[in-house]
Amino acid sequence: MLIKQAPDIPSSEITSESVYRRRRQILKAMLAGGAMMAAHPAMALDRYALESDDKRYPGPDWLQTKLRAAKAGDPVTGESLTPYTDVTGHNNFYEFGLGKEDPKAKAQNFNTDPWKVEISGEVGKPGTYTLEDLLKPHALEERIYRLRCVEAWSMVIPWVGFPLGDLIKRFEPTGNAKYVEFTTLQDPAQMPGQRSFFSTLDWPYVEGLRMDEAMHPLAILAVGVYGDALPPQNGAPLRLVVPWKYGFKSIKSIVRIRLTEEMPKVTWNQTAPSEYGFYANVNPKVDHPRWSQATERRLPSSLFSPHIIDTRMFNGYADQVAHLYSGMDLRKWF
Amino acid sequence: MVLSIADIHRSSTGRRVFWWLMFLLPLMPLAWIVFKTLEQDLGADPAQTIVTFLGLWTLRFLLITLAVTPVRRVFGWLWAQRYRRMYGLYTLFYACLHLLAFATFILGWRPDLIARELSERPYIIVGFIAWLGLVALGMTSTRGWVRRLGRRWQQLHYLVYPIAVLAMIHFAWLIRAGFGQVLFYALLLALLLGYRVKSLVKRRAGIVHPS
Numbered sequence: 001m002l003i004k005q006a007p008d009i010p011s012s013e014i015t016s017e018s019v020y021r022r023r024r025q026i027l028k029a030m031l032a033g034g035a036m037m038a039a040h041p042a043m044a045l046d047r048y049a050l051e052s053d054d055k056r057y058p059g060p061d062w063l064q065t066k067l068r069a070a071k072a073g074d075p076v077t078g079e080s081l082t083p084y085t086d087v088t089g090h091n092n093f094y095e096f097g098l099g100k101e102d103p104k105a106k107a108q109n110f111n112t113d114p115w116k117v118e119i120s121g122e123v124g125k126p127g128t129y130t131l132e133d134l135l136k137p138h139a140l141e142e143r144i145y146r147l148r149c150v151e152a153w154s155m156v157i158p159w160v161g162f163p164l165g166d167l168i169k170r171f172e173p174t175g176n177a178k179y180v181e182f183t184t185l186q187d188p189a190q191m192p193g194q195r196s197f198f199s200t201l202d203w204p205y206v207e208g209l210r211m212d213e214a215m216h217p218l219a220i221l222a223v224g225v226y227g228d229a230l231p232p233q234n235g236a237p238l239r240l241v242v243p244w245k246y247g248f249k250s251i252k253s254i255v256r257i258r259l260t261e262e263m264p265k266v267t268w269n270q271t272a273p274s275e276y277g278f279y280a281n282v283n284p285k286v287d288h289p290r291w292s293q294a295t296e297r298r299l300p301s302s303l304f305s306p307h308i309i310d311t312r313m314f315n316g317y318a319d320q321v322a323h324l325y326s327g328m329d330l331r332k333w334f
Numbered sequence: 335m336v337l338s339i340a341d342i343h344r345s346s347t348g349r350r351v352f353w354w355l356m357f358l359l360p361l362m363p364l365a366w367i368v369f370k371t372l373e374q375d376l377g378a379d380p381a382q383t384i385v386t387f388l389g390l391w392t393l394r395f396l397l398i399t400l401a402v403t404p405v406r407r408v409f410g411w412l413w414a415q416r417y418r419r420m421y422g423l424y425t426l427f428y429a430c431l432h433l434l435a436f437a438t439f440i441l442g443w444r445p446d447l448i449a450r451e452l453s454e455r456p457y458i459i460v461g462f463i464a465w466l467g468l469v470a471l472g473m474t475s476t477r478g479w480v481r482r483l484g485r486r487w488q489q490l491h492y493l494v495y496p497i498a499v500l501a502m503i504h505f506a507w508l509i510r511a512g513f514g515q516v517l518f519y520a521l522l523l524a525l526l527l528g529y530r531v532k533s534l535v536k537r538r539a540g541i542v543h544p545s
Binding site: 082085089090098100153196197199201271290291295297299300301304305 | 371377378379380381382384438439440441442444447450451454455456457507508510511512513514517
């Protein structure tokens with residue numbers, strides 16, 4: 001199989017033609033806005049504030065300050081953002097129920113502040129850190145990514161976060177670190193889904209990445225969405241976002257990051273190994289055993305002309321990530 | 335004075351009023367989902383919500399239809415028999431809406447997607463076969479067909495049992511995690527089918543039910 005090498009410049013860095021043609025105008029506008037920006041650096045992400053009257057989540061003060069300083073991200077060319085109300089009202093977060101509207105309904109009292117994260121395993125500096133200390137050295141930036149659910153629906157979401165690789169480097173991985181394992185909070189008192197007798201999933205939820213995947217600049221840890229803090233239903237206060245993999249890889253409400261030598265036992269793979277692999281890369285050529293992955297419905301979708309689009313290899317991020325899997329049989333390692 | 339449903343059926347006005355009640359009630363789920371759709375109150379994925387809702391009501395009407403005979407015999411509710419065909423036809427009605435909603439809202443009537451779903455997806459194939467079975471039963475539910483088919487009519491309409499099993503498989507195959515709901519409906523179906531097995535065994539043993 002021929003896999004293209006990643007170009008030196010990721011496509012996200014390339015100035016789009018429309019911006020290039022309007023560069024003088026844009027520069028002028030930026031200069032004019034400079035004074036305002038200095039007084040109110042929030043400008044960039046504040047543009048979302050007026051878009052909906054749904055509940056916003058400012059987060060603790062220290063986080064709000066960091067979010068306000070975040071650099072705005074590049075839009076996904078030709079694809080519009082999924083509205084805030086849909087991004088925060090249509091979630092798979094089985095800890096709060098199986099229905100798509102359950103997380104929003106049942107997670108509002110989920111306590112995400114204070115929050116601690118354990119860093120352990122094959123690292124030089126293991127320990128348990130408050131979220132504030134964990135985030136301190138990292139500047140936040142917006143990343144607008146496609147999200148492709150394994151159930152064949154998709155969204156475009158403006159996350160705010162920072163590269164996962166930057167965090168991992170800080171804790172000095174040892175030579176034995178081959179994988180990164182993430183664990184979601186286990187707290188049945190707060191998470192009704194973890195009390196369900198009929199669930200086939202084992203708690204806590206565990207996900208993992210190979211080390212080179214985790215170090216890839218597209219993989220981020222997100223603390224915000226649409227310019228504000230993450231709502232509890234979206235995995236507050238800290239979640240993974242790996243845009244070239246199915247959504248379930250992007251684990252929510254992380255309490256532990258452990259570097260390991262062995263491949264982590266990830267939840268969906270443990271539950272149904274024939275349906276969910278460890279890699280779970282978006283791949284239109286490898287169907288889920290029960291349904292097709294060749295197309296997806298971009299949400300929100302209008303009833304009488306459903307927005308059906310072809311699913312792209314690695315969710316459209318093939319140029320950046322395909323080299324990670326060169327020589328691998330992606331049918332076997334699905 | 336308390337009137338039982340059997341009492342109501344003694345007068346022709348009572349029968350007519352009750353018939354209309356039984357006829358209009360099953361339209362409530364449809365009215366509700368149409369209302370929610372017009373209100374745009376179905377979340378980010380109304381297509382999936384509508385299809386799932388109609389599918390669930392198809393299954394519920396199928397179970398109600400299958401419950402008529404046991405209920406008539408166990409509780410002596412002879413009036414229930416009058417509504418068996420109506421609820422069978424409502425099962426078909428909701429099954430058609432379910433299929434139509436799937437083809438329109440999820441597949442957008444794209445021929446390539448329809449061909450793919452019908453040839454490759456076991457749960458779709460199973461559901462489609464169940465629908466074809468319901469169509470056959472619905473079409474032969476008229477008095478004319480009952481007369482024309484004679485004894486074979488009953489044999490044909492025993493198809494409702496395999497149809498119900500296929501519908502349950504279709505439902506269970508969609509589950510990713512959490513089997514509580516499927517288990518509930520599967521138990522109901524097992525109960526209703528178990529009753530038939532029990533009657534069959536009794537009949538073989540020579541005890542004949544009045545029916």
